[in-house]
Amino acid sequence: MCHGFIDSPNKDGILISQGMALQFDTDIQFVKGVGPKLGELFRKRGILRVQDLIEFFPRTYEDRRAVRHIQSLVPDQLVSIKAKVLKVRSMQLGRSKRRMYEVVIGDASGRISCKFFRVPYRGFFERFEPMAEVRVIGKVTFYRGVKEFHHPDIHPIKEDEENENDLIPIYTELEGLSTTRIQRLIQTVIGQPIPDVLPVWVREKHGLIPLGEALREIHDPPLELADQFLAITSKAQQRIIFDEFFWVELHLALKRAGIEREKSIPIVSKGRLAERLEKSLEFDLTGAQKRAYAEIIADLAKPHPMHRLVQGDVGSGKTLVALMAAAFVAEGAAQTALMVPTEILAEQHYANSVKRLEPLGIGCALLTSQTKNKERIEILERLKTGKLQLVIGTHALIQDDVEFKSLALVIVDEQHRFGVEQRNKLKRKGVSPHFLVMTATPIPRTLAMTVYGDLDVSIIDELPKGRQPIVTRKTFQSKRGLVMGFVRDQLKAGRQAYIVYPLIEESETMELKNAIEEHEKIKEEFSEFQVGLLHGRMKSQEKDEVMRRFRAGAIQILVATTVIEVGVDVPNANIMVIEHTERFGLSQLHQLRGRVGRGEHKSYCILILGYAMSEEAAQRADIMEKTNDGFKIAEADLEMRGPGEFLGTRQSGLPGFRMANLVRDVKILQQARDAAFTLIERDPTLSKLEHLPLKKKLEELLKMWVG
Ligand code: ADP
Ligand code: MG
Numbered sequence: 001m002c003h004g005f006i007d008s009p010n011k012d013g014i015l016i017s018q019g020m021a022l023q024f025d026t027d028i029q030f031v032k033g034v035g036p037k038l039g040e041l042f043r044k045r046g047i048l049r050v051q052d053l054i055e056f057f058p059r060t061y062e063d064r065r066a067v068r069h070i071q072s073l074v075p076d077q078l079v080s081i082k083a084k085v086l087k088v089r090s091m092q093l094g095r096s097k098r099r100m101y102e103v104v105i106g107d108a109s110g111r112i113s114c115k116f117f118r119v120p121y122r123g124f125f126e127r128f129e130p131m132a133e134v135r136v137i138g139k140v141t142f143y144r145g146v147k148e149f150h151h152p153d154i155h156p157i158k159e160d161e162e163n164e165n166d167l168i169p170i171y172t173e174l175e176g177l178s179t180t181r182i183q184r185l186i187q188t189v190i191g192q193p194i195p196d197v198l199p200v201w202v203r204e205k206h207g208l209i210p211l212g213e214a215l216r217e218i219h220d221p222p223l224e225l226a227d228q229f230l231a232i233t234s235k236a237q238q239r240i241i242f243d244e245f246f247w248v249e250l251h252l253a254l255k256r257a258g259i260e261r262e263k264s265i266p267i268v269s270k271g272r273l274a275e276r277l278e279k280s281l282e283f284d285l286t287g288a289q290k291r292a293y294a295e296i297i298a299d300l301a302k303p304h305p306m307h308r309l310v311q312g313d314v315g316s317g318k319t320l321v322a323l324m325a326a327a328f329v330a331e332g333a334a335q336t337a338l339m340v341p342t343e344i345l346a347e348q349h350y351a352n353s354v355k356r357l358e359p360l361g362i363g364c365a366l367l368t369s370q371t372k373n374k375e376r377i378e379i380l381e382r383l384k385t386g387k388l389q390l391v392i393g394t395h396a397l398i399q400d401d402v403e404f405k406s407l408a409l410v411i412v413d414e415q416h417r418f419g420v421e422q423r424n425k426l427k428r429k430g431v432s433p434h435f436l437v438m439t440a441t442p443i444p445r446t447l448a449m450t451v452y453g454d455l456d457v458s459i460i461d462e463l464p465k466g467r468q469p470i471v472t473r474k475t476f477q478s479k480r481g482l483v484m485g486f487v488r489d490q491l492k493a494g495r496q497a498y499i500v501y502p503l504i505e506e507s508e509t510m511e512l513k514n515a516i517e518e519h520e521k522i523k524e525e526f527s528e529f530q531v532g533l534l535h536g537r538m539k540s541q542e543k544d545e546v547m548r549r550f551r552a553g554a555i556q557i558l559v560a561t562t563v564i565e566v567g568v569d570v571p572n573a574n575i576m577v578i579e580h581t582e583r584f585g586l587s588q589l590h591q592l593r594g595r596v597g598r599g600e601h602k603s604y605c606i607l608i609l610g611y612a613m614s615e616e617a618a619q620r621a622d623i624m625e626k627t628n629d630g631f632k633i634a635e636a637d638l639e640m641r642g643p644g645e646f647l648g649t650r651q652s653g654l655p656g657f658r659m660a661n662l663v664r665d666v667k668i669l670q671q672a673r674d675a676a677f678t679l680i681e682r683d684p685t686l687s688k689l690e691h692l693p694l695k696k697k698l699e700e701l702l703k704m705w706v707g
Contacts, residue, residue, distance in 0.1 A: 312460030314594025
């Protein structure tokens with residue numbers, strides 16, 4: 001039997017007659033109305049099969065139920081209006097090379113500008129002739145007291161576009177392929193049976209409608225559900241969102257089940273060394289530190305490897321928890337490797353372990369690319385023979401000739417700085433070692449569930465006693481004099497300060513202050529104090545020397561780039577001045593601020609903003625002023641940037657979601673996670689017959705996520 005939408009019965013005829021799933025799978029080329037040219041266009045966008053076309057979701061819906069007038073538009077509203085083109089023009093933005101394009105439209109009630117900061121595709125603006133009727137769909141923005149559209153959907157109205165009083169799906173236009181044509185093409189294929197591999201019990205438990213029904217409604221929403229579709233709360237959209245989360249969670253649940261089947265070396269330790277370490281401290285552990293430690297050693301007693309993330313805000317004392325875990329392992333005659341992203345941090349952790357662990361008889365070593373060859377050979381030998389119980393280092397640890405006698409615990413600090421492969425390489429140096437990652441870039445719970453969903457999480461949500469919240473103030477270049485006066489007062493009182501700049505060397509285009517040049521000026525300005533300089537292009541030895549002197553108080557002001565961003569711990573430093581705050585991202589600012597507020601002194605973070613600053617930069621500074629809570633900042637960051645950018649390029653393996661939103665859809669994420677983990681509990685390797693279609697689909701998806 002040949003379905004109507006298939007053009008060619010020849011070589012695919014056999015496949016087509018075999019069943020429904022293959023039709024969903026059919027090459028886009030065989031869809032009626034898709035010629036070679038269109039096929040090529042689709043392929044470029046990754047639309048290869050009928051399924052991909054069906055999963056090309058509308059980017060929004062146009063609500064034609066109410067006719068609106070320009071005069072009556074309200075900011076932040078998503079609207080659809082009909083108007084006439086009055087003018088199309090482009091202009092240069094300030095002194096930069098960037099251009100802005102503007103389509104001014106009007107109706108009897110008024111006019112409004114549609115602004116574009118990039119050209120959507122070639123020929124886009126040529127389509128708008130003066131006085132032509134257009135439809136504009138977009139969100140009304142309020143900018144400097146004027147209402148306007150930024151990057152709206154705008155297209156000339158054609159005669160065949162008569163269906164008023166409806167909710168129309170709007171697709172992202174592909175070069176030359178209008179949203180109306182995309183809609184029509186989808187309608188020709190959507191009638192086909194759509195396989196739904198989600199188990200019935202999952203659908204029933206979470207009240208999900210069948211996949212086919214969901215997809216059909218998404219491309220042609222029933223008018224009575226218009227409000228739900230606009231608010232993204234319809235059953236159809238929720239089903240798709242659920243699926244998007246479900247596949248990620250299923251992947252994580254499988255990974256997790258795999259870890260639980262692995263066997264690891266049991267660690268026989270009473271924890272006496274760790275106890276002695278605790279007693280030797282000049283302060284008490286926080287409740288959260290104790291809890292994290294308890295969770296870790298409970299894991300270490302299990303016959304399969306620990307897989308745990310310790311999340312704690314900057315300054316919450318994660319290092320100590322790591323050292324206690326290392327002490328626990330050392331007592332069990334096994335080894336720990338602690339990997340950190342920078343030499344400064346490795347050096348600092350090493351100094352800590354020498355102070356805290358060596359008195360207990362635990363052998364510690366530091367291994368970085370700066371370690372002298374003779375010393376390195378000796379360290380490698382002692383690791384191999386088991387004479388060292390803890391090695392701290394940078395990625396120098398993952399070199400091939402670094403071997404262990406019995407590596408039982410791998411700790412990765414500031415783990416977001418490392419790629420998956422680097423972490424795995426270190427893990428492979430032991431036999432299924434326990435694995436602990438620490439991060440001070442708090443990841444919102446929702447994101448943690450998707451990115452680290454296969455890890456257990458310990459949260460250190462308590463700062464050591466006596467810490468006062470850091471006072472954060474934003475200010476402008478013009479107030480710099482006042483800021484420096486304040487810095488001077490604090491230095492006179494015995495404190496120390498960081499002054500951070502975004503770039504190392506002057507760059508003509510950006511006219512930024514730079515650390516090297518400013519260092520000279522600040523040296524003059526603060527001639528009665530010692531001023532040090534730290535940046536990424538300095539030799540390691542020089543860096544170490546500067547850090548050592550700053551830690552010892554021989555330097556009072558440290559002018560630096562973001563090399564000090566992670567981990568650096570000098571409790572006497574209580575001022576962080578950040579120049580050109582607008583150049584930094586939120587989590588970076590929070591990390592930098594975390595360098596102060598580490599001792600008993602009241603601490604300050606001063607954000608100096610340049611004048612050329614975007615709306616978002618101002619928002620970031622506001623958020624910093626408002627809260628010290630890293631988790632709140634991470635949520636805001638995620639919301640402002642979206643998960644892709646939030647995670648950066650290093651965190652691969654997370655697919656982009658087409659409809660799901662990690663901030664908006666937390667509840668669905670939780671349900672999808674429950675479903676996936678329950679499923680894997682029942683069938684840990686997905687090998688039951690009824691789960692084979694699930695497994696096949698997951699494998700297919702995995703190929704796509706990786707590729
Ligand atoms: P982070 O979690 O950012 O890695 P660190 O481990 O660098 O934090 O700890 C920050 C500072 O707090 C260090 O100087 C450390 O010695 C100190 N510290 C850690 N735990 C406590 C505690 N329970 N009470 C007081 N100070 C602590
Ligand atoms: Mg740390």
